[in-house]
Amino acid sequence: MFGAAVIGCGLVSKVHLDALKRLESDGHVSLEFTCDVIEERAKQSMKKYGFKHYTTHYEDVSRSKNVDLAFVLLPVSSHHKVSIDLMNSGKNVLVEKPMALNTHECQEMIESMKKNKIVLYVGHVKRKNEAYRLAKVYVDKHISPVYLIKSCERWYGANHFLMNLWRANPSLSGGGIWMDIGCHYIDIFRYIVGEMKNIYLMCNMFPEDILKQIKRYEKEWQQKVKDSYRNMEEFESYIKKIRLEGNSLSSIEFCNGALGGIDVGWCTKSPEMYYERTEIFGHGGIIIIESHPFYQPISPRIKIYLENNGGKWNESFNLPFVVDAFYQQAKDFIKAVENRDCSSAFDGKRAIDIVQAGYLSFAKKQPIEIENNGDDTF
Ligand SMILES: NC(=O)c1ccc[n+]([C@@H]2O[C@H](COP(=O)([O-])OP(=O)(O)OC[C@H]3O[C@@H](n4cnc5c(N)ncnc54)[C@H](O)[C@@H]3O)[C@@H](O)[C@H]2O)c1
Known part of the structure; x- marks a missing residue:
């Protein structure tokens, strides 16, 4: 134990x-x-x-x-x-x-x-969300080679900043949405498709839009402001000075020739505040995943179209809830400890290498080649 x-x-x-x-x-x-x-x-x-x-x-x-x-x-x-x-x-x-x-x-x-x-x-x-785990299995068995993978995830930005003040400060967070959410999809793309060769990233931010979002929900969010031990004035002055990206779009070329696109943003104004969709296209078929915020007791959806299955769509229902991924993750952490499996640390670093290559691309306004000679042995 x-x-x-x-x-x-x-x-x-x-x-x-x-x-x-x-x-x-x-x-x-x-x-x-x-x-x-x-x-x-x-x-x-x-x-x-x-x-x-x-x-x-x-x-x-x-x-x-x-x-x-x-x-x-x-x-x-x-x-x-x-x-x-x-x-x-x-x-x-x-x-x-x-x-x-x-x-x-x-x-x-x-x-x-x-x-x-x-x-x-x-x-x-x-990786522990059952829909993404199944996608990996189907890609490896039936769909590979992949031509194109695209993911989109959107959050309500104001909500994000209200929850945690540190997220608005680059020296505490390391970046905006590209760092925070982009790193999830960099990891998923490597997990499902493989290593990346080039990346081109574009970003923008509209602080006035975040403030508008706040004004709309100001009353309901008083408690959140209080919970985060600060007042609305402090929050406003923070947001006005913000220099982080709130939306980012990337184009990726994989070593195996596949293309990828990660599109993540804090710009949604819809009441449900969240949107997540991943599309994978390959030689043997198509996969579409729609999922939910990390804390929700709701099943993700996965639709799979296989060429070798009569060209039909199949949808999996009743997958484990999105939030169950944390239980699976904790179990896998224990397994990794028992087996001295250190691969997760190398994957974590790789995601940050690519986040940084993306930021360099944004600063230089040009694609950046991703080095693939990292130390990933124990
Ligand atoms: N995997 C996911 O889907 C997911 C979702 C949300 C957040 N996160 C990540 O989880 C991490 C934490 O995010 P959060 O949203 O919970 O932040 P948070 O600000 O809500 O929680 C951080 C907590 O750490 C405490 N703290 C700060 N410094 C401390 C220290 N030195 N010792 C002890 N306590 C300290 C703070 O008081 C606070 O309660 C971040 O890396 C974030 O990116 C991951």
């Missing part, structure tokens, strides 16, 4: 805590520590999920002899230091995506993983 700790009890922690609770019931983990610099959050999570201790200092987790698995669910700027400190204390770490602020930090995290002979796992949870 592995002892587990959660560091960072904010927005995403609920889905990880739910997953850990299920793993405790399955007899796989004991719930040792919750940790947050905001004491109330750490204490509430401890009580609600039945952990043994809470703390406001992650060093207590490092010192604990009972913790084997640490879930680092912090603002991106803290991933590097906190993960390395935990790994130096012999803890296996699951760190949320994006792995770190830049390639250099990711490399240092990998060095620490190697030196300490433990596992660093990066939370690219879309």
Whole structure:
């Protein structure tokens, strides 16, 4: 049985805590520590999920002899230091995506993983969404070679910024939507199609639009502003100064000749606030995936058209809920620890390499060649 700790009890922690609770019931983990610099959050999570201790200092987790698995669910700027400190204390770490602020930090995290002979796992949870897992199986068995893969994901930007102030500050977040959501699809594209050769990225941002979104929902969102321990004036001044991309469109060329497009944005104004669709076209057929926000207990949809199946569309119903991917991810993290499988850390770094190549392309206004000679051996 592995002892587990959660560091960072904010927005995403609920889905990880739910997953850990299920793993405790399955007899796989004991719930040792919750940790947050905001004491109330750490204490509430401890009580609600039945952990043994809470703390406001992650060093207590490092010192604990009972913790084997640490879930680092912090603002991106803290991933590097906190993960390395935990790994130096012999803890296996699951760190949320994006792995770190830049390639250099990711490399240092990998060095620490190697030196300490433990596992660093990066939370690219879309791989654990059953629709994307099935897509990979069908591509490998029936559809490959792929000619084209396209993904689109849209969020309501104002909501995003209201939840977490750090997201609006590039030195804490590492970037805007391309970093935050683009990295998910870079990982999915590599998982399903393979390595990339070139990328061209375009981005824009309309802060006044985010403010308009806020005004429309101002009343309902007072509580969110309060929960995020700041007032509307502070939020407004932040957003007006914002220098992050809110929409990004990329064109990708894969090493195998396939083309890809990632289209992610904080620009939707529709009441449901979310849209996610991935299309895959290949020699043997077509796959269309429609999914939902990470926290929803709703099944994703996958439609598959196979040439070798009489050219018919088939749709899978009743797939595991989108949110179940976090349970699958936690289980796979444990499996990786048992087998000393370190591949997730290399995939996490690769996503950041490509995020950065995208930003370079945007700055230079030209396609950037992606280097493919990275160290991915243990
Ligand atoms: N996989 C997904 O679908 C998904 C979804 C949402 C967020 N995320 C990722 O999860 C991470 C956290 O995002 P979030 O939305 O939960 O952020 P958040 O701001 O809601 O939560 C972060 C928490 O960490 C606490 N914290 C900050 N520094 C700390 C420290 N040094 N020690 C202990 N606690 C500290 C904060 O008080 C806060 O409660 C980010 O990397 C984000 O990109 C992933």
